[in-house]
Structure formats: C-alpha cells, structure tokens
Amino acid sequence: MTEQNVTITPELKESVVNLLFQLADDDFLYSYRGSEWLGLAPHIEEDVASSSISQDSMGHAAMFYQLLEEIGIGNADALAHLRPANERKNSILVERPNGEGYYMEVPKYDWAYAVVRNYFYTTAKKVKIDSVKNSSYDPLAKVAIKVNMELYYHLLHWKTWFVQLLSSTDEAKQRMNIAIEQVMSDFGDVFSLGKDGEKIVELGLIEKSDVLIHRWKQQLEQVLQSVGLSLPEIPANPERNGRNLEHTEDLVSAIETLSEVYRLDTAASW
Amino acid sequence: MQMSIKSLEKQVLDVLNEVKDPEIDTVSIIDLGMVEEVMAENGVIEIKILPTFLGCPALSIIQKNIENAVKAIEYVEKVKVEFINHPPWTSDRISEKGRNGLKAFGIAPPPRLMDSDGSWHVDCPFCGSTYVTMDNIFGPTACRSILYCKNCKNPFEAMKPISTLM
Numbered sequence: 001m002t003e004q005n006v007t008i009t010p011e012l013k014e015s016v017v018n019l020l021f022q023l024a025d026d027d028f029l030y031s032y033r034g035s036e037w038l039g040l041a042p043h044i045e046e047d048v049a050s051s052s053i054s055q056d057s058m059g060h061a062a063m064f065y066q067l068l069e070e071i072g073i074g075n076a077d078a079l080a081h082l083r084p085a086n087e088r089k090n091s092i093l094v095e096r097p098n099g100e101g102y103y104m105e106v107p108k109y110d111w112a113y114a115v116v117r118n119y120f121y122t123t124a125k126k127v128k129i130d131s132v133k134n135s136s137y138d139p140l141a142k143v144a145i146k147v148n149m150e151l152y153y154h155l156l157h158w159k160t161w162f163v164q165l166l167s168s169t170d171e172a173k174q175r176m177n178i179a180i181e182q183v184m185s186d187f188g189d190v191f192s193l194g195k196d197g198e199k200i201v202e203l204g205l206i207e208k209s210d211v212l213i214h215r216w217k218q219q220l221e222q223v224l225q226s227v228g229l230s231l232p233e234i235p236a237n238p239e240r241n242g243r244n245l246e247h248t249e250d251l252v253s254a255i256e257t258l259s260e261v262y263r264l265d266t267a268a269s270w
Numbered sequence: 271m272q273m274s275i276k277s278l279e280k281q282v283l284d285v286l287n288e289v290k291d292p293e294i295d296t297v298s299i300i301d302l303g304m305v306e307e308v309m310a311e312n313g314v315i316e317i318k319i320l321p322t323f324l325g326c327p328a329l330s331i332i333q334k335n336i337e338n339a340v341k342a343i344e345y346v347e348k349v350k351v352e353f354i355n356h357p358p359w360t361s362d363r364i365s366e367k368g369r370n371g372l373k374a375f376g377i378a379p380p381p382r383l384m385d386s387d388g389s390w391h392v393d394c395p396f397c398g399s400t401y402v403t404m405d406n407i408f409g410p411t412a413c414r415s416i417l418y419c420k421n422c423k424n425p426f427e428a429m430k431p432i433s434t435l436m
Contacts, residue, residue, distance in 0.1 A: 045405065045406045045416075048406055048408050048409065048410070048416075049406055049407065049408035052408035052409070052411075052412055053408070055325045055327075055412055056323060056324065056325045056412055057325070058325050059323065059324030059325020059326070059412075060324055060325070062324070062325070063324050063355070142355050142356040142358075143355050145355075145356075145358050145434060146324060146355045146358045146359075147324065148436065149358065149360070149432050149433065149434065149436050150323060150324065150412075150432075152436035153407055153408070153430065156407070157407065157408070
C-alpha cells in the first residue's frame with residue numbers, strides 16, 4: 001500500500017529504471033514542447049486545452065520520476081532538470097522543436113506538425129500505458145491506471161484536430177501530409193525499448209515493441225481511412241535511437257532552456 | 271486508550287472537513303473524496319490522499335493546508351500526508367454534499383453515469399436546463415470543462431467525469 005521503501009532485486013531494478021526513464025523523459029520533453037505553444041495556439045480555447053494537456057503530461061512525467069526517486073535513483077526534480085542530453089532516453093520525436101524561430105522572438109511554429117506529432121505520440125503513449133497497466137512492477141501499473149484516465153481526453157482532443165484538418169481545405173490537407181511525413185521520419189525509436197529492451201520484456205514490465213506497434217497501427221488505421229489515408233511506415237533503422245542515449249542538438253538546447261530557472265537555485269522551495 | 275485514539279481520528283476528520291479545495295471554497299477535500307485513510311497513533315497522524323489529476327498544482331497547497339489544520343489539534347505531535355495513486359481517484363467519489371457544494375459555486379458536478387458510447391450530459395448549475403453545449407472539454411484547471419447554457423445564456427464550468435472505464 002505505502003509507496004515508500006520499495007524493495008526490488010538488482011536485476012529487476014536495472015530494467016525498471018531503464019523503462020521508467022524512457023517513459024519519464026518522453027513525457028517531460030513532450031510537455032515542454034507543448035508548453036512552448038502557450039499563447040501561440042490558433043485560438044484561445046485551444047490555448048486553454050493544449051496547455052492543460054501539457055500540464056497533465058508534465059504531471060505524468062513527474063510521477064515516473066517520482067517512482068525513480070522511490071527506488072533510490074535520485075531526487076525527482078533533479079532527475080528531470082539536471083541530467084544532460086546524453087543521459088536522456090526520450091524518443092527523437094519529442095525533442096524536435098515546434099518549428100522555426102524561438103518563442104521569445106518570432107516563433108513560426110507549425111500547427112499541422114503539432115497536431116500530427118501530438119496525435120501520433122498520444123496514440124503511442126496510450127498503447128504503452130495500456131500495456132504497462134499489467135506491468136509486473138506494481139507501482140508502475142498503479143500509476144498507469146491513473147495516467148490512462150487523463151489520456152482519454154488528450155487522445156479525443158488530438159484526434160478531433162487531426163480529422164478536422166485533414167477534412168478541411170486543400171492547403172490544410174497538404175500541410176498535414178507534409179507533417180505526417182515529417183513526424184513519421186522520427187518515429188523509428190518511439191516503440192523501441194533500447195538495447196536492453198529484451199530484458200524489460202522478459203521481466204514482464206511491458207510487452208514487446210512488435211506487439212505495441214501492431215496495436216498502434218490498429219488504433220490509427222480506421223481514423224486514417226476515414227480521411228482517405230493509408231498507414232504510414234515506421235522507419236526500421238533510425239539514424240538515432242533516443243532510448244540508447246543518441247540525440248540531436250535540439251535536446252541540448254531544450255534542456256538548457258527548461259532547466260535555467262531550476263539551476264539558478266536548486267535548493268529553492270517553489 | 272482505544273477511546274482516545276478513536277476520538278483523535280474523528281477530530282482529524284472534522285478538521286479535514288474544513289480543508290477546502292484551494293479554488294472552490296464550497297467543497298472540502300472530504301467532499302471531493304480525496305481522503306482515503308486517516309490513522310492516529312501516539313499523536314502521530316498519517317493521512318493518505320488521492321490526487322484528482324496527477325499534474326494538479328494545488329496538491330502542495332492542499333498538503334500544507336492539511337498539515338496546518340491537523341497540527342492545530344491538541345495532542346497532535348506530527349502530521350504525515352502521503353499522496354497515493356491506488357485506488358485511483360474517480361469523479362464518482364464526490365459525495366452528495368460535494369456535488370451540492372460544486373453547484374453552489376457555479377460548477378456542474380460530474381455526470382454520474384456515462385452512456386455506453388462514452389458521451390456525457392451535464393445540466394446547467396444555474397437554471398438546471400439540459401440545453402447546454404460543450405465549449406471546451408479543457409477548462410481553467412485540469413479537472414474542469416467549459417460549457418454554455420443555451421437556456422439562461424450563462425457560460426459555466428463542469429467537473430470532468432473521470433472513470434477507470436475510460
């Protein structure tokens with residue numbers, strides 16, 4: 001019942017930590033990129049909705065970091081803010097910037113890209129969280145039940161945008177198709193569990209990538225069909241695999257920005 | 271001894287009834303169904319709280335408010351507040367008193383039963399009309415949506431239904 005003093009064997013611990021970092025870092029970067037849209041979304045209702053989704057997702061990341069803290073990996077806030085890019089396990093997809101420019105100056109963010117990235121990512125997250133609800137690591141399974149309930153609304157939101165924009169003007173369709181291509185080119189590591197992924201699966205922490213990918217495709221197929229599109233391919237051998245600590249410069253600058261205030265005074269109480 | 275332990279727990283529950291949602295002063299954390307367990311042993315009070323939404327920024331404020339309220343009770347030496355995720359908080363944990371408290375604040379309580387297709391219906395907290403439209407599933411806080419009453423022409427908020435069936 002109590003979530004303190006979790007006891008865990010060293011073998012299990014290694015794989016639990018590995019998976020938790022993947023889930024935590026994914027949601028952390030995803031919500032950071034979402035938060036950069038604040039004040040820039042297409043209309044005020046969307047600003048409310050997408051910032052609410054970013055807030056929820058940051059809460060999910062915080063829970064995963066909290067689980068890491070509970071097995072003695074370090075303080076949750078420090079894990080989120082202070083780890084350099086080459087220690088992160090998030091997928092490449094979530095570290096990509098929102099578009100050209102910088103949000104403090106002249107951001108030229110791409111809403112089509114945001115919609116496709118958020119919809120495809122959230123569908124992938126839903127598939128993973130569903131699997132993790134049956135994880136052999138009980139504290140994670142319990143958090144997954146909680147995350148799943150909030151995810152319901154996120155998925156509904158991004159699906160609505162996705163279908164509406166692809167059922168809209170020619171320009172909207174064209175921009176959405178470009179965005180789909182762009183998002184898919186970074187999808188190669190989203191379902192990867194990294195080089196030690198087999199152990200994670202063997203221990204029953206989550207199901208294997210192939211199974212997850214199959215479910216993701218099943219979920220997307222009908223929606224894509226309804227807008228006259230076929231299933232996009234997931235690249236087989238991505239240039240970089242974030243699960244194996246391979247990242248772009250975009251992650252380095254993202255971490256620099258997002259941790260700036262935290263680093264000013266790591267002992268401050270907020 | 272047994273008597274005094276019981277009465278201490280009762281006293282804690284009484285003060286928790288006065289710990290309000292930081293943004294909705296007509297409902298307490300007990301009305302919202304957030305208090306899962308209260309244990310009192312030798313002046314040490316352990317309270318288990320279920321967060322509504324994981325990213326809710328009010329949680330640390332609620333924790334502080336609980337600690338301050340409970341510490342004020344005589345014989346209480348230490349207060350430990352723990353947030354737990356199991357059982358998960360669901361919107362059907364809000365009591366009848368809580369539902370009325372939400373309405374009094376102008377927030378429609380969450381619908382109790384969702385239709386099998388996942389759709390849900392909310393009545394206007396001001397005039398009771400069912401002639402309402404959804405403006406935004408997401409609202410000013412993670413747990414609320416924004417709606418509009420076509421009958422009395424008021425915008426209003428509703429607590430989102432949250433269920434493990436989702």
